[in-house]
Amino acid sequence: MSFLHRLFGRDGEDGARVPAMDGVFKPNTALDTADRIVPLPGIDDLAVADGTLLATAGDALYRIEAEARTVQPVRRFEGALTMVAAAPGGRIAVGIEGRGVALGTHDGDWHPLDIPAEDRGAVAAGAFRGADELVLAIGSTAHPRSEWKRDLMSRGASGRVLACRLADGRTQVLAAGLGHAHGIAFAGDRIVVAESWRHRLVALPGGAPVLDDLPAYPARLAPASDGGFWLALFAPRRQITEFVLREDDYRREMMATIPAEAWIGPDFGDGRGLTEPLQSGSVRQMGIMKPWAPSRSYGLVVRLDRDLLPLATFHSRADGGAHGITAVAELGGRLFAASRGSGALLALDVGRPA
């Protein structure tokens, strides 16, 4: 039956379809017109520690003074940083690719947190629940963080959520089998997890979807000042990607013979190399613009209410310059967004908190 549906293009889960960006998701250019605070190539995650904005890029943790538009390195680590989380009181956790998690403060004194070996490669997000517990989103136990494309193209579903008690070092697996856990937030007693490859947010315990069928791949979550949430989405879903994800033989050969940056699939930004697939290709024929190559990158941030329903969205469209939003953080009435695609930190005014 499934074969017949595919053959005749009938509906069902086999359809290479992506949800429309309409309603709240109607595109705008809010991210393109946002204030570019500082350039920071490779910027990935953001956190707010006692009123200070922290960012990760490459193997370094940076402190950002938004008003002065300056970036100061806090510390370099032994590997690429994969996340940063901050607790009230100044405690900071960073994820280091291949090494797991390190705990510390602004002024030194860092030590590793003991987590299972298979979880050390791709710690994608973290959030402190109180001062004594760190909840971690593990993107994949099969591939390191830098090989996220391989995880997607392998249809990876090895993501996990861990709860680590800092006092005694005990670790508990809260959820497993996730399609790349990429963001964590707390909504009352529930833990909300962004599951990138399944384009949804799920709530733990239970794993029930709370926001489904997103038009882009969700990344980090951040609390909003009025009790809602911010969600960063790092790349768009495209029909061609959905199609490639159905074609197992094609994907296997692509992964075996072509460098990852040239794969057909989502990306943080415009390609730089000549061998990469062209984005946004189109031709004008008889006065009508006919697109033939979809963009593989996009910029999208979603404002969610307390019930995780979308309230508003901020976009950088296919022809925009603020793609690959991997993290967001609200501080002092401004929303900061890490644009991995353009290598810059952006800021939008979202109103002073009451």
Added chain:
Amino acid sequence: MSVVVEFRNATKEFRGVAAIRNVDFTLRKGEIHALLGENGAGKSTLTKVLAGLYPLTSGEMIVEGRPRSFASPGEALAGGVAMVFQETNLVPSMTVAQNLFLGEERFFNRLRRVNIEAQQQLQRLSFHVDPTALVSSLGAARKQMVEIARAVQHDARIFVFDEPTATLTPEEKQHFFALLERLKAAGGSIIFISHALEEALQVADRISILRDGELVASDAAARFTRDRIVQAMVGRNLKDELYREGRGRTPRRAGRKVLALDNVSMGKIVRSATLSVFAGQVTGMFGLVGAGRTEMMKIAAGVLKRDFFHGGRITLEGRPVRFGVPRAAVKCGIAYVTEDRKADGLFDTAGIAESIFYGKLAKGVNPVAVVSMGEARAAAAGWVEKLGIRTIRLKAKVVELSGGNQQKVVIAKGLIQAPQLIIFDEPTRGVDVGAIAEIHAMIAELADAGAAVVVISSYLPEILAISDRILVARQGRIVEEMLITEASEEKIMYAAVH
């Protein structure tokens, strides 16, 4: 100008109830006379007397200087009076040409001659209708054109148009108004009934207003304003209630996604349509005739079927659905309130209570249960009260109600199903101004209560007055989406045309 039609002290009673009472009305030669009034005010009764459908109970009708009482529409036509009815009276299984010459057939007919003459007639009126097409294949606007062409065909001198523009696009309306001017220039006299007050002000030489069967105002059109007409029609000023601009208000927040059409196609009418409808909002859909907006929603409601292959995907509350019949959609909580209540919305001869209760039966009942008419009447009575359906008794037949009250019955039939998604297709077509305000308020209440509401309308002020979000359809697709805060008549029309 000489008087061609005069009613003196005209009264028409039905079972002792006066539909028109002591009406003095004159139509002059070569004028366009707009006849306005709420539904049930007596406009149709007055014109039907003229067209030979009813005799007067008392009073006099003088046509071209002679007291007349036409026994049938045929006799009226022979006397020079042609009426284009509100709901078309064409034979759907016959071609356009055959309908034009219906009743004038010779013993031997050459189809070619009939088609050629019909083509010439339609071209003279600038109506782009294929004379060989079956009437059943035409949309409402084209049926109206054929109806108008048939009246002109009979060389009538007095024309009565009952709501002729309700189904026409703006471009077609301009053609129609030009036609009226040509008829007038040729010495024709025209009675023009419309609920679109702007049209009456635009095209009429004189305006007469009926209220509760009595003529309350009759004057040159130049002496009327919209407010004065509305006041005369309803006895109160409804300006603030009706069609107030929505741009000033905050749109309702979108709730969960209830319905999503994803690249839905149906022949050449709906082509890769993609749209979403959210809970707690009124989603307005605008488009010119042929844009496919009604068809998109009919597909969602199971009235029409999308293409079997590559027909796209429809999800309701996140679940893919494909309805073979409307009943399946009704069971899933979709109510579709049709634009053509006469053909698709009601059984004319059924009672009000039965008609409303049919909606509940469609949702599904225990197959071995006996339906209690007492229960049906009790359920219907609640809706009759809630929607303000004006009737003397619940057993009254739907056909006896005015257009506005019939529409409320159709709406009640949908709402009794407690739907999560309600699609209103032209909810106020052929409905009087008083009922329009009530229907608008009811639509707003539904959205406030959390239902997903879709309103399809060709009347831009209506779309702007009640929608939170507006979708514009063109050539079988949704081409523009805007919040009410960013919408204007110009922007919507631009998207619908370009």
